[in-house]
Amino acid sequence: MNPQPNRPSRRAFLKRGGVIVATFSLAGPAAVAQPRAPLPGSLNTNRGLDGWIRINANGRVTIHTGKCELGQGILTALAQIAADELDVAYARIDMVSADTARTPNEGMTAGSLSVQNSGTALRYACAEARSLLLAAAAQRLNVVAEKLSVADGAIGASPGRLTYWELAQDLNLKREATATVKPKPPARHTVIGKSIARRDLPAKVSGGAAFVQDMRLPGMVFGRVVRPPSYRATLLSVNEAAVKAMPGVVAVVHDGNFLAVAAEREEQAIKAAQALRISAKWRETPDLPPGGAGLYDHLKKMPSRDTVIKRVVPAAASGGKVLTLEAEYTRPFQSHGSIGPSCAVAQLKDGHYTVWTHSQGVFPLRTDLAKALRTAVSNITCTHVEGSGCYGHNGADDVACDAALLARAIGGRPVKLQWMRDDEFGWEPYGSAMVIKMQAQLDEAKNIVGWQHETWSHPHSTRPTSRPDGSFVLGGWHLAQPAPPSTPNNSPQPSGAADRNAVPLYDFPHQNVLLHFITDMPVRTSALRTLGAYANVFALESFMDEAALAAGVDPVEYRLRHMKNPRARAVIERAAQAAHWKAGAKGDGSRGRGFAFAQYKNLAVYCALVADVVVDRRSGAVRVTRVVAAVDAGLIINPDGVINQIEGGIIQSTSWTLKEQVNFDQQRITTRSWADYPILTFPEVPEVEVHLINHPDENPLGTGEGSQGPTVAAIANAIANATGKRPRDLPFTPEKIRALSA
Amino acid sequence: MPDYELRVNGKTRTARTDPDTPLLYVLRNDLALNGPKFGCGMAQCGACTVHVDGKATRACVTPVSTLAGKAITTLEGIGTPDHPHPLQKAFLDEQAAQCGYCTNGMIMTAKVLLDTKPNPGAAEIKQALAGNLCRCGAHNRIVRAVQRAAKAAGA
Ligand code: FES
Numbered sequence: 074m075n076p077q078p079n080r081p082s083r084r085a086f087l088k089r090g091g092v093i094v095a096t097f098s099l100a101g102p103a104a105v106a107q108p109r110a111p112l113p114g115s116l117n118t119n120r121g122l123d124g125w126i127r128i129n130a131n132g133r134v135t136i137h138t139g140k141c142e143l144g145q146g147i148l149t150a151l152a153q154i155a156a157d158e159l160d161v162a163y164a165r166i167d168m169v170s171a172d173t174a175r176t177p178n179e180g181m182t183a184g185s186l187s188v189q190n191s192g193t194a195l196r197y198a199c200a201e202a203r204s205l206l207l208a209a210a211a212q213r214l215n216v217v218a219e220k221l222s223v224a225d226g227a228i229g230a231s232p233g234r235l236t237y238w239e240l241a242q243d244l245n246l247k248r249e250a251t252a253t254v255k256p257k258p259p260a261r262h263t264v265i266g267k268s269i270a271r272r273d274l275p276a277k278v279s280g281g282a283a284f285v286q287d288m289r290l291p292g293m294v295f296g297r298v299v300r301p302p303s304y305r306a307t308l309l310s311v312n313e314a315a316v317k318a319m320p321g322v323v324a325v326v327h328d329g330n331f332l333a334v335a336a337e338r339e340e341q342a343i344k345a346a347q348a349l350r351i352s353a354k355w356r357e358t359p360d361l362p363p364g365g366a367g368l369y370d371h372l373k374k375m376p377s378r379d380t381v382i383k384r385v386v387p388a389a390a391s392g393g394k395v396l397t398l399e400a401e402y403t404r405p406f407q408s409h410g411s412i413g414p415s416c417a418v419a420q421l422k423d424g425h426y427t428v429w430t431h432s433q434g435v436f437p438l439r440t441d442l443a444k445a446l447r448t449a450v451s452n453i454t455c456t457h458v459e460g461s462g463c464y465g466h467n468g469a470d471d472v473a474c475d476a477a478l479l480a481r482a483i484g485g486r487p488v489k490l491q492w493m494r495d496d497e498f499g500w501e502p503y504g505s506a507m508v509i510k511m512q513a514q515l516d517e518a519k520n521i522v523g524w525q526h527e528t529w530s531h532p533h534s535t536r537p538t539s540r541p542d543g544s545f546v547l548g549g550w551h552l553a554q555p556a557p558p559s560t561p562n563n564s565p566q567p568s569g570a571a572d573r574n575a576v577p578l579y580d581f582p583h584q585n586v587l588l589h590f591i592t593d594m595p596v597r598t599s600a601l602r603t604l605g606a607y608a609n610v611f612a613l614e615s616f617m618d619e620a621a622l623a624a625g626v627d628p629v630e631y632r633l634r635h636m637k638n639p640r641a642r643a644v645i646e647r648a649a650q651a652a653h654w655k656a657g658a659k660g661d662g663s664r665g666r667g668f669a670f671a672q673y674k675n676l677a678v679y680c681a682l683v684a685d686v687v688v689d690r691r692s693g694a695v696r697v698t699r700v701v702a703a704v705d706a707g708l709i710i711n712p713d714g715v716i717n718q719i720e721g722g723i724i725q726s727t728s729w730t731l732k733e734q735v736n737f738d739q740q741r742i743t744t745r746s747w748a749d750y751p752i753l754t755f756p757e758v759p760e761v762e763v764h765l766i767n768h769p770d771e772n773p774l775g776t777g778e779g780s781q782g783p784t785v786a787a788i789a790n791a792i793a794n795a796t797g798k799r800p801r802d803l804p805f806t807p808e809k810i811r812a813l814s815a
Numbered sequence: 816m817p818d819y820e821l822r823v824n825g826k827t828r829t830a831r832t833d834p835d836t837p838l839l840y841v842l843r844n845d846l847a848l849n850g851p852k853f854g855c856g857m858a859q860c861g862a863c864t865v866h867v868d869g870k871a872t873r874a875c876v877t878p879v880s881t882l883a884g885k886a887i888t889t890l891e892g893i894g895t896p897d898h899p900h901p902l903q904k905a906f907l908d909e910q911a912a913q914c915g916y917c918t919n920g921m922i923m924t925a926k927v928l929l930d931t932k933p934n935p936g937a938a939e940i941k942q943a944l945a946g947n948l949c950r951c952g953a954h955n956r957i958v959r960a961v962q963r964a965a966k967a968a969g970a
């Protein structure tokens with residue numbers, strides 16, 4: 074569809090929405106003429122103060138963030154930061170998040186970076202806005218600004234006091250941030266550091282409209298998509314006419330290999346999609362890799378881009394006898410498994426698409442939608458509305474494209490499209506299968522002198538990226554005139570992606586970390602919470618225990634021996650102490666405990682934990698009974714929020730570790746429902762205890778992905794401790810554990 | 816398409832649809848209720864749970880034609896933001912969710928448990944919720960919330 078002549082301008086659109094937020098884009102990257110001083114956090118790329126903050130005459134403050142709520146409590150944490158820096162009551166803050174027409178572009182809400190990026194920007198922007206308000210008040214009151222104090226937006230002492238709300242008219246935030254006003258010292262925080270209740274939960278416990286799934290627009294119809302039966306199937310024939318004649322059907326889209334329907338009622342759309350699916354004939358090719366153990370040999374043989382991630386060669390090689398250890402660890406494809414299948418609402422009106430989406434990145438999504446829809450980016454608005462927890466790149470972006478393609482066919486009326494359960498399981502991009510080969514050399518004193526870590530992996534980020542080439546939304550790949558993906562990259566260190574946390578934080582004198590990055594993806598993969606870190610920490614921290622065992626040293630003591638980083642040492646010691654770790658304690662054949670540590674990305678949260686397991690020797694079933702964790706997240710914005718993330722991560726990782734694996738035959742993904750993909754249930758969930766170490770003078774560190782890596786390794790170490798046999802092949806199902814002991 | 820008369824949250828409502836239409840779509844789309852959620856459509860996850868004559872029922876697999884004369888209750892029907900049910904209040908007090916997509920099923924299933932067993936132990940709560948999936952790992956908070964609600968109701 075071609076852009077139409079009288080598409081409303083962006084400003085008109087904003088006015089219509091009853092909100093005017095202008096000019097942050099004027100200060101955006103496009104306007105950059107000469108290099109400017111770097112600003113902290115996302116202020117650097119979104120430099121206009123008014124893009125972040127609005128002080129309203131009605132006594133409320135509107136904060137704009139490019140980050141979005143994913144159930145991690147980020148909007149609550151950011152509101153806390155704004156309240157503290159502005160000196161207003163928390164209850165006055167309204168949040169507007171992730172909207173291509175209204176908020177700063179902060180890219181993706183991912184990588185546990187939101188508090189670092191958006192939070193830091195808000196600390197500085199709000200501190201500066203506060204000082205501008207004080208300056209304005211000082212002028213009016215004819216006093217020096219330094220003498221003025223603020224309490225909940227009221228400046229100075231009465232009589233003669235002024236409020237932010239009275240000053241709102243005069244305050245001009247249409248200016249570039251300078252970051253010259255220092256945020257408050259932690260001692261003066263009154264909202265930061267408190268466990269403020271999440272702002273999104275009241276609606277969620279009472280049936281309020283909280284999710285994109287809950288959106289209802291006037292005239293809205295319902296859509297469903299019919300995906301090919303396998304990744305590279307091509308459509309031979311389909312009976313569109315019969316489906317078009319079904320009750321309530323509004324549109325059938327058949328464009329290349331893309332099939333979708335819209336109907337007046339949701340159950341009609343589902344029935345029409347079923348009929349379309351049954352009538353479609355496809356050509357399929359058996360081109361999937363082997364399952365089972367064969368998968369990993371196959372992976373290692375695939376063509377790869379090979380990179381040395383880190384190499385440290387000691388000045389003098391240590392002489393004397395060394396003991397060499399070697400082991401290989403494997404992890405299958407694993408699913409995000411969101412409880413609510415992905416959903417979007419889309420509408421095409423006057424040539425302009427509006428897409429309501431739970432994508433983690435509305436701006437990058439818009440770029441890739443434009444490629445798939447063959448329209449200009451300026452013809453699309455993407456607005457974030459919450460979805461079910463995603464834990465990375467699930468079907469959110471893809472379903473947004475599906476809905477937009479349907480909207481284009483319907484013309485005018487909005488369409489809500491939710492994937493069915495099997496769409497989500499069959500088509501979401503999985504966490505990549507991985508193989509990790511470890512080698513270590515121990516000297517005569519049984520200390521580690523050499524360390525090799527070699528990872529084989531598919532890509533961990535095939536999200537929409539705002540790159541000029543390639544489009545990363547599924548629907549576009551299937552069109553007759555496809556918008557195909559380009560070859561994905563591996564993000565560089567220090568964060569890394571496939572190699573995330575492959576570099577040890579321990580002080581090993583000789584290190585060699587290699588990555589075999591396999592860009593070919595017979596099975597679709599992308600970002601699943603922690604990317605490669607889950608498997609890399611599994612290997613690294615399991616192998617650390619193997620080395621400790623070979624050295625005859627207690628695993629906690631052995632870790633401390635090789636670790637200089639004081640904050641890492643502190644969490645290790647704290648976890649051991651909180652769990653009453655007994656050095657050298659042996660498992661009894663069934664019960665055991667394991668220890669593990671990681672600093673996520675080697676630059677975010679520090680987390681150490683102890684897992685207790687009970688192994689049923691006869692059945693091989695493993696139960697994780699209790700996990701005790703110690704966490705250093707720097708300055709803590711919301712303690713309960715941090716605990717919730719760490720605890721949720723431990724439980725999710727326990728599920729990945731004990732149960733989860735995506736299955737396929739030569740041709741098709743066979744994991745299509747919860748019956749094929751069991752996850753941890755209530756009776757199987759461990760007790761979890763989280764101990765926080767607060768460092769108010771340090772920067773806040775991202776916590777959302779801190780506990781998954783340590784959890785899998787601690788469980789593996791606990792099983793080895795209990796049974797004397799070491800599991801190295803995920804997941805640790807009863808069959809595998811039974812086979813180990815046999 | 817026939818009309819179906821349904822008794823939902825104490826009110827009589829009608830919906831015109833096919834007899835095999837799952838109750839879930841009628842509740843969400845015709846009656847604009849947000850509580851029950853689509854999670855799987857296969858009775859595997861519990862996100863769609865409602866009460867039919869006081870029993871926890873999966874609305875995604877319950878045909879609308881089977882509900883004549885039965886009392887249907889959704890999350891909206893047990894309490895409101897101003898007058899929350901003790902379970903709703905307890906879920907807030909314990910911050911017993913991450914994304915909250917499973918919350919409807921948790922509260923509705925737990926309510927049936929508390930109606931029949933006012934003072935369940937942690938193990939009984941876990942057993943009662945064994946068929947409700949949560950992907951965010953909010954389980955322990957949910958168990959604590961149910962215990963808190965039980966206490967509040969007993970007090
Ligand atoms: S949606 Fe009904 S049980 Fe999953």
Ligand code: FES
Pocket residue numbers: 144412462912913914915916917918948949950951952953
């Ligand atoms: S809170 Fe997200 S699924 Fe339970």
